[in-house]
Amino acid sequence: MIRGINNALRRIPVWAVWLAGAVPFAVLLWDIFTGGLGVDPVQEVEHRLGQTALYFLIGGLAVTPLLRLTGVSLMRFRRAIGVICFAYALPHVLAWVVLDMGLLWGQMARDILKRPYLLFGMGSFLILIALAVTSNNLSLRRMGGQAWRRLHKLVYVAAPLAAMHWLWAIKVNEIAPIFWAAVIALLLASRLVIRRPMSWTRPARS
């Protein structure tokens, strides 16, 4: 069964993932131009971009536990998932800078230093920049596999920071940010608990 799923997955070209990743952005553009963003379009644009980035970040984190637990491999798509995450994080930050803060650089700088949720968000974003610019074969070759892998393990820091960024920004306990923070904690913990593929994922010797 797993082999069947993996064979089917192998037939999906990576560009299909890129295309799927563009769908939330297309929907957002559609809503911007048709007035579907409600009374406060600035906040809606900002929040949707940020949430979509987080969902792709979680998607990228889920690839390894899924492989170890079930044997289903999405490894071929992981780089695309990660870069799509950054492709939402970048306009999320730009939406904050341009639309929300209106380019008030002084206030933005003071706010980032003073407010934990912005500091967490910026920390996560800086890591994502480093991961995104090295997400190509040339960087992998130049840095060497070991160093490249070490760098990309920083995603284990970026994800909790992004979750705290959301949690710290809200006024009362809301379900969505708590749920996604728990999912991130679970995915990271699973890496410690499940260190190698489970026995049932290995195909029986023929």
Place this chain on the structure above:
Amino acid sequence: MMKLNWSDVTPHRIFLDRRKFMAAGAAAVALPGLVRAQTINARPSPLSTDQTPNTFEEITNYNNFYEFGTGKEDPARNAGALTTDPWSVEVAGLVDRPGSYGVEDLAPDNALEERIYRLRCVEAWSMVVPWIGVPLASVLAKVGVQPSAKFVEFETLVRPEEMIGQQRAILDWPYREGLRLDEAMHPLTILATGLYDQPMPNQNGAPIRLVVPWKYGFKSIKSIVRINLLEREPVNTWKQLQASEYGFYANVNPQVDHPRWSQATERVIGAGLFGGRKETLMFNGYGDQVASLYAGMDLSVNY
């Protein structure tokens, strides 16, 4: 800092027509069967701002009313379930004539005034709302405040079967707010029963709510069922939840930041995607009228 709005791109007349059309559409959705039938004629007040109010659609679809959910659209979606008639407000504490009052007793039709006020939320956004209501001072005069009373406490209805946000303990229900007596007696402070020429929409705090325009929006408690005159400072819900972030006075003050976001500037609802920010004014621009209430107080302590 306020740059071009989308409204500057569209010819003004067409823009106005479109707003009218959208407002009518929103009203049609909100009040099926009685599309803007009940119009209220309130007399204009010199205390109104001459700034252009936000549209009916904006004011009624962007609300913080956690009794109906924490999202800004939740109240418009969920508040329709609330029964606002019959309604009574219990007046208690240090008053000469305590008891149960109807909305019409507190805010009779012939006393209604239109008060176009700026509204500044602690979340750093703002709008302009044409309220209809009566001065709170007139209500307090009616019930007879005793000399020992120093504070007024207000409470919102608790009815979880109609107010679905109350089915979770996100706040300590009922929502409570309070004013010092001189703040309550100030001519700017009103009890509102309508907006534009309509009875108060449920999501905006029907049938009767407080409006204190120089304080952050959360002070202006909605759907009031109890007014209590006290000698001591009452506890208000947000201060109770997080005293480091929300004070009792909650005056709009660009110099005192909320710990998690700056209060120096605000985003104007309706300004469009590239509306930018404008500077927040002390006491939300009502300083000339209310600053004297706080003479001698350290507003970074009493925030």
